[in-house]
Amino acid sequence: MSNPPDPNPDTNPDTNPDTNPDTNPDTNPPDTNPSDPLLLSLRHWPSPAPEETSLPTLVHRIHTQRYFNGLTEDTLQAEINASASNDTSDALHDARPTTIPEPPHMVVAKSRMVDYIFHAHNEAMIALDFISLVCSLQAPEIATSSMSPMLKASVPVGCLGHSRLVRKVDKAEVEKEEKIAREWKQQGLVSAADLLLGASKRLGEEVNRERRYWREVLEIREGGWLVTRMPREKNGLGVRYGFAEATLSGIAPLRRGEDGGVRMEQVESGGRMVRVRIMRGGEVTGESWQRVGREGEGIMKSVRKARNSIYEEELFAEVMKEARMYAGMGMKTREDEATVEVGGVSVVVDMAPIDDPNHPFPLMTPDTQLANYIALSLRILLSYNHRLSLSRRSRPPPPMTPHKPTPEPMRLLRPITTYLLHTSHQTHLSTLLRRLCLITTTAGLSSSFTLTPFSNTVGRPITSVETAIDLFIHMLETTASVSLPGGWSLTITMRTALQRPIQGTQYVITTHHDGVSIRQMGEQRFSSEEEAGNYVWWCLERAVVNHIRLMGEWVQEGLGNEMVCKKGRIRVEVQEGVGLVLVWGKQGGRDRKEVWDGTERGRSLAEVLEGIV
Amino acid sequence: MQNFPQSHHELSLYAYIPASRQPQVLKMLSGVAGMRNEAFLQHHLLYKPARPRVPGAPTDHFYMQLICRIAPDETKETYNPREQRWCIRLEDIPEVTRKPVVSRGIYSANTYMGDVLEFMETLGYTLQSSYFTDNNRFIHGNIVITVSQTSTPPRSPLAPTAPGASAAGDPKIDPFGSPFPKERLRKVDDGWVLQAAVRVQSSTDVQSVNAGVQELQNLKKALEGVCELDVVERLALDTRVR
Numbered sequence: 001m002s003n004p005p006d007p008n009p010d011t012n013p014d015t016n017p018d019t020n021p022d023t024n025p026d027t028n029p030p031d032t033n034p035s036d037p038l039l040l041s042l043r044h045w046p047s048p049a050p051e052e053t054s055l056p057t058l059v060h061r062i063h064t065q066r067y068f069n070g071l072t073e074d075t076l077q078a079e080i081n082a083s084a085s086n087d088t089s090d091a092l093h094d095a096r097p098t099t100i101p102e103p104p105h106m107v108v109a110k111s112r113m114v115d116y117i118f119h120a121h122n123e124a125m126i127a128l129d130f131i132s133l134v135c136s137l138q139a140p141e142i143a144t145s146s147m148s149p150m151l152k153a154s155v156p157v158g159c160l161g162h163s164r165l166v167r168k169v170d171k172a173e174v175e176k177e178e179k180i181a182r183e184w185k186q187q188g189l190v191s192a193a194d195l196l197l198g199a200s201k202r203l204g205e206e207v208n209r210e211r212r213y214w215r216e217v218l219e220i221r222e223g224g225w226l227v228t229r230m231p232r233e234k235n236g237l238g239v240r241y242g243f244a245e246a247t248l249s250g251i252a253p254l255r256r257g258e259d260g261g262v263r264m265e266q267v268e269s270g271g272r273m274v275r276v277r278i279m280r281g282g283e284v285t286g287e288s289w290q291r292v293g294r295e296g297e298g299i300m301k302s303v304r305k306a307r308n309s310i311y312e313e314e315l316f317a318e319v320m321k322e323a324r325m326y327a328g329m330g331m332k333t334r335e336d337e338a339t340v341e342v343g344g345v346s347v348v349v350d351m352a353p354i355d356d357p358n359h360p361f362p363l364m365t366p367d368t369q370l371a372n373y374i375a376l377s378l379r380i381l382l383s384y385n386h387r388l389s390l391s392r393r394s395r396p397p398p399p400m401t402p403h404k405p406t407p408e409p410m411r412l413l414r415p416i417t418t419y420l421l422h423t424s425h426q427t428h429l430s431t432l433l434r435r436l437c438l439i440t441t442t443a444g445l446s447s448s449f450t451l452t453p454f455s456n457t458v459g460r461p462i463t464s465v466e467t468a469i470d471l472f473i474h475m476l477e478t479t480a481s482v483s484l485p486g487g488w489s490l491t492i493t494m495r496t497a498l499q500r501p502i503q504g505t506q507y508v509i510t511t512h513h514d515g516v517s518i519r520q521m522g523e524q525r526f527s528s529e530e531e532a533g534n535y536v537w538w539c540l541e542r543a544v545v546n547h548i549r550l551m552g553e554w555v556q557e558g559l560g561n562e563m564v565c566k567k568g569r570i571r572v573e574v575q576e577g578v579g580l581v582l583v584w585g586k587q588g589g590r591d592r593k594e595v596w597d598g599t600e601r602g603r604s605l606a607e608v609l610e611g612i613v
Numbered sequence: 614m615q616n617f618p619q620s621h622h623e624l625s626l627y628a629y630i631p632a633s634r635q636p637q638v639l640k641m642l643s644g645v646a647g648m649r650n651e652a653f654l655q656h657h658l659l660y661k662p663a664r665p666r667v668p669g670a671p672t673d674h675f676y677m678q679l680i681c682r683i684a685p686d687e688t689k690e691t692y693n694p695r696e697q698r699w700c701i702r703l704e705d706i707p708e709v710t711r712k713p714v715v716s717r718g719i720y721s722a723n724t725y726m727g728d729v730l731e732f733m734e735t736l737g738y739t740l741q742s743s744y745f746t747d748n749n750r751f752i753h754g755n756i757v758i759t760v761s762q763t764s765t766p767p768r769s770p771l772a773p774t775a776p777g778a779s780a781a782g783d784p785k786i787d788p789f790g791s792p793f794p795k796e797r798l799r800k801v802d803d804g805w806v807l808q809a810a811v812r813v814q815s816s817t818d819v820q821s822v823n824a825g826v827q828e829l830q831n832l833k834k835a836l837e838g839v840c841e842l843d844v845v846e847r848l849a850l851d852t853r854v855r
Contacts, residue, residue: 390648393648394648394752395752396752396757397752397755397757398812398814399813400755400812400813400814400821400825401814401818401821
């Protein structure tokens with residue numbers, strides 16, 4: 001019966017009689033002795049306790065047994081194999097761990113080493129005794145504590161005296177030693193000095209870099225730019241180059257460059273500006289200049305460039321937004337441009353790269369000038385709109401309701417449209433009135449007119465920037481007063497505004513006359529230039545009729561444009577494309593007519609009338 | 614209360630600012646709101662019902678306030694309370710709510726012409742007291758931030774004589790108080806009170822109320838180091854007449 005594997009190497013002789021032949025030589029195997037009780041355990045083999053196999057315990061045991069040094073799987077495997085082969089031969093009678101026999105030379109060396117150590121220890125103790133005896137004269141307590149008891153017993157304390165011995169000094173040696181000492185000291189000092197100098201130089205450079213950085217940052221701030229903390233970084237400074245009311249926030253971090261100078265990063269300066277082109281009949285007849293003003297140098301240049309570029313981008317974005325929303329008022333948009341078409345002129349707004357500053361300026365034509373003015377006013381209007389939104393923001397908001405009010409787009413293209421519309425009507429009106437005067441002059445009649453363009457903007461005092469711009473952007477008005485022959489006069493007020501109630505151009509024409517040749521008085525309102533023009537021609541017609549009436553002979557028939565007298569009948573007509581026409585004739589005869597169209601000076605009206613027989 | 618056309622519901626938070634910190638706080642608010650502060654002086658007249666409340670009656674009596682802005686170019690001679698454009702305002706007691714804001718209804722009516730003080734008398738209210746507030750206002754989104762300080766006129770009576778005949782005949786007791794000369798105004802406390810308020814059209818509009826509360830919370834976070842915005846004890850803002 002073989003023994004089960006014994007977890008405990010400390011075998012207990014009482015329980016394992018087989019493995020201990022020394023204690024019990026005449027042993028009987030337990031199962032053959034009938035007098036011994038049955039030593040069979042019916043319990044299952046105890047599993048090792050968790051504490052015994054837990055990792056910390058195992059680690060501790062391995063460490064105490066053999067240390068972890070040099071422990072590899074291969075060595076362990078070799079050991080297992082070796083112990084297995086050992087076990088099979090010695091298992092029964094030697095369970096104690098075998099000790100490795102020491103090689104003989106080691107034993108000898110060990111004993112010698114021990115001898116030497118002993119010897120050295122002895123010498124040291126003797127020396128200690130001697131020194132302490134010597135010292136015991138001066139410092140008895142300390143010395144006696146370090147003396148060995150044997151010495152204390154044999155010799156009284158303080159019996160060994162001593163005095164100083166002046167040895168002959170070897171000058172050369174001393175000098176050499178002093179020199180060496182000095183050299184070392186000097187080397188030490190020099191290296192320390194070098195270190196310190198190097199450190200101070202670096203520190204100085206760092207300080208210079210920081211100084212330069214902070215000076216430039218201060219410069220930026222003194223230039224009026226706002227330097228704030230970067231919202232997303234701790235300890236980061238940024239310069240706010242954008243505008244407070246703008247939709248795009250413009251803030252760029254200011255980092256320290258290699259030489260300490262300020263470097264602005266993350267700026268997409270597209271290098272583009274808003275461009276306005278005037279097109280007539282599909283041809284570009286004028287283009288605005290893409291020039292930038294003085295930019296400064298260094299960091300201020302980058303900041304200004306960033307600001308300019310963000311201004312242009314925002315301007316263009318707002319222009320597109322407005323054009324999309326007000327598509328009904330002659331504004332059109334395409335992917336990257338907005339167009340305003342008024343009176344045969346197309347104004348196209350898009351983005352274009354900045355011109356090369358070395359290029360000469362293009363020729364100045366009226367349309368180029370117009371394009372430049374429109375571009376300039378767009379920029380002014382953007383700033384004006386920023387102010388408006390600031391003042392809107394500064395008013396307490398209305399109480400909150402579920403539906404959010406949609407923000408109105410900025411007024412950028414609408415004032416431009418108003419202006420263009422108004423000028424086209426104005427041109428038409430002045431052409432009309434000039435022609436009227438020409439016609440009447442060639443007919444020998446007198447008439448005149450005065451035209452006051454933009455009369456609502458002239459002569460008003462400017463109290464602030466906002467009021468100055470306000471005058472121009474909502475409504476434009478032109479007044480004209482015409483004096484017609486026959487004592488009549490007209491007052492024409494032409495107003496252009498894009499919003500209600502006018503929504504376009506409105507002509508208000510008031511007539512002042514003696515009321516004889518026409519009943520209708522007062523003011524008439526028209527909303528197109530043709531209607532207004534037709535009315536003006538009609539007024540001229542009646543004015544001429546009145547003039548003829550005032551000449552004495554002729555009498556108006558009813559309220560029409562025919563007049564009779566004993567000489568015959570005449571009809572006064574003013575036809576748009578033709579001019580002033582006088583038709584006369586006799587019954588049964590053929591009509592004769594005289595046309596004054598302003599081209600040549602023929603017979604005057606009076607002469608014609610005289611000539612009628 | 615339908616007769617008050619400018620009525621709304623107000624959600625607000627308050628903070629106390631000691632006098633020494635007030636200029637600094639104004640600067641920071643200016644930075645947060647992105648605008649200059651609007652400074653103005655207001656005259657407040659407190660009215661209470663002339664007839665005392667019958668104890669046990671179901672309805673409460675409330676104090677009413679008349680507020681007007683004193684234009685900067687007014688002087689001692691030109692300032693006449695009866696000619697000012699007053700706003701009639703009744704602040705309800707804050708409601709009990711779990712929300713971290715003071716929530717109360719405001720009944721307000723702007724007036725246009727006429728003698729409002731006379732009108733208050735005919736309504737059955739009598740003048741209780743008069744005081745002035747120095748205000749600095751900023752607007753941040755939907756929030757109106759007001760930093761104000763109260764002061765009393767030098768001879769302001771707390772228990773007024775009946776304004777009217779005796780006041781007119783007795784120049785010594787001017788119950789309405791005059792803000793001039795400015796130096797003689799007595800500050801009630803050296804510190805300033807900051808109120809951050811959001812107006813909501815109707816208190817039943819949950820979406821707007823939540824949006825308002827959220828805005829106030831964001832502002833509180835933003836002003837964390839500057840001042841401590843907090844709810845005020847509900848009963849401290851009680852405007853009922855006891």
